[in-house]
Structures are given as C-alpha cells and as structure tokens.
Amino acid sequence: MPQTNISLSAVLLAGGKSSRMGQDKALLAPKGIAMIRHCFDIAAAVCESVYVVTPWPERYQEILPKECQFVREEPLFGSTETHGPLVGLLQGLDVVESKYEWVLVLACDLPNLRLDVFEGWLNYLVNSPEEMMAFLPKDERGWQPLCGFYRRRCTVLMEEYIKKGGRSFQGWLQTVPVQELPLADRQILFNCNTAADLQQVATDNSPSFG
Template identity: 25%
Template sequence: MGTEKALLSVGGKTLIDHAIAQARAISEDILIVGPKETFSAYGRLVADVYKDCGPLGGIHAALARTQTNLNLMLAVDTPFITKDFLVYLADAARNNPQAVVTVPRTKDGLQPLCAIYHRSFLPVAEQALKEGRLKLDALFQPASTHLIDLASDAMKQRGFSAAMFDNLNTREDYERVKRGQSRSAKP
C-alpha cells in the first residue's frame, strides 16, 4: 500500500487506535508489536525477536513478553472486527481450556490474526521460527485448536459474519473502508 496501514484514519480514528479500543473490550493489558519510532505513543511495545518473519514473529514476540495465559492477537488492518465478537472469542477460549489456539474460520480459511493464543503456543512458535516455517495455519494441531465457524447458524444468529475479517491490503480496500463498506458489501 506504500504507507503504514496502522496510521491510516477511518472514521476519525487511526487503525491502531481502533484496534486498541476493540482489544480493550477484553483486556486493559495491551502489547503492540512494532517499531518504537512508529508506535511508542500508543502503548507498551514489543520488538520482534525473530526479525522479518511476518505474523508468526510478532505472535512469538508477544507471547515471549506476556505473563497472561490467554492472549488476543489482533491485526491492525481489520476494522470490522467488533468488541462483541472479541468478547465471544475470549469466552470461547476460557470455556475450552484444552485449546492452545481459539481461532475463527471463514470460507476463506482460518483467521489467525484475530485469535486467542495460550502462552503454551510459545515453544511451537519458537521451534517453527528456528526452522523457517512461518505459515501459522500449519502449526495448529487439530486436538489443541478450537475453531469458531463463522458460517454456523449460531454465529449468524449472534450477528457475526466473515465480513468482519475484510482487511486493508490495497488502496482500494482502504477507500472502501473509508466509505463504511466491507469487501463483502461491494456490489
């Protein structure tokens, strides 16, 4: 996109401000993974231990720093995620203590950047990073992953849908979000 997405403004708030506000629905203890020069004004920062390793590197850095067992990982470029959904996700993680990851699933696949990770995922992430395996989905073991199926009737009845996971990857996506439309709402 050519610019730092987190600092883009939608509805009078930057995406980072929006993500922090949404995350505060389930915790006041917010860690931000990113460069100090960009994000120091927004809260406590965590630097990647494994540089240039994408989302897995950020998840690892956050889990290495936290003392909390259950940790929300939330991408900054998903402005349609609601507080209600994050509360539901956190409750699902608490109610499934055997789950190492509680992750939403849409028809497009798993949504690992809006998921609850138990701290016990840290050694899995560490080993994968050491081996250069960066694809998150491949690290989720079926026995220890609790899936939240967004296509289910229960999710639809709660008003949750896959459209919440529309993110900003292009300038066109950003312009559409500024108009208040999700990708799913596109004609």
C-alpha cells in the same frame, strides 16, 4: 473488561511493510480513527494489558495510550529482515506475563472489529480443554490467525516449529489443536491492503466499535 474468570492479555502485530498500500496502513483512518488505535481500543476493552509488536514503535507512540507496551520486533539469526507474523507473535508472547493464560492476537489493519463479537467469544475460553492451543475464526482461505485467542503456553510449540525453519502461520496451526470461533458477519475479518480497500471501508456506514 467483561467479568469472566479468564486472565487475558493482548498482542497487536504491526510489522507489515504495507507494500500494496504504499504507506503505513496502521496509521490510516478510514473511519476517523487510525486503524492501529481502533484495534488497540478493542483489545484494551477486553484485556488487562496490550502489547504492540513492531520494528518501529516510534511511529505509534504518539497515537497509542501511555499504558500501551511496545515490543520491538527483531530479526532472527543475524538477518537484517524480520520474518513475518508468526515470528513476530512469538516475540510478543515471550514478554507476556505468565499470569495470563490466554492472549488475544490482532492484526493492526482490521477497521471493522466490533467489541460485542469479542465479548461473545470470551465464553469459548471458559473451561476450554487443556490441549486446545487456539480459538480462531475461519473462512474459505483457512484459519484467520490474526483475529483470535492463543494459549500463552503455545510458545513452546511455536518456538520448536520456528527453530526447525517453519515460518508459515497456517503450517504451524496444522500442528496444534485449534477450535473455530463462530462469525456471523464476515466483514469483521476485512483488512485494508490497498487504496480500494480503504475506500470501501470509508464508505461503509456500519459502527466502528460495536
């Protein structure tokens, strides 16, 4: 881990149905390593602990290290369906130990993540304003909520939003203070949703770890 005074944990979200891919994209390896393992390794390099939130932890236990901690994502209010990444994140944040002020949140399908980018971003967390709830990159679509940092105590605000029926990540982010993280290479945010996306990553010769 980089030497900072930031106490940091990580939550990886692996609850998507991969409907456009036709198979579990977290297990695909366009650069020779399963995408969920690549994201885990990045998170583990900068965080003291890593949690994976998923409805099916059995799928990933063999390819993730023993120190990985799984959180089984559960449906809310008696439903048989999970309710998307915002609810999944809340369930993950709820088990993160209180000693961690900040939590790195990542999707499981980001094959172009680079360690040096996250090491640089850590500097933004140092002495950050107390009211700041998240540090996230942004593009033309808006905030990129599954590739950035959240204050652990944002769970209170997140739970209030969800209890009122809110499920939109972008909608919740509009209700809390968020600061933009700089990103020189937008390919870091590229996620694999289709077979064409997978082929594009597989033919990319850039480093897979950074």
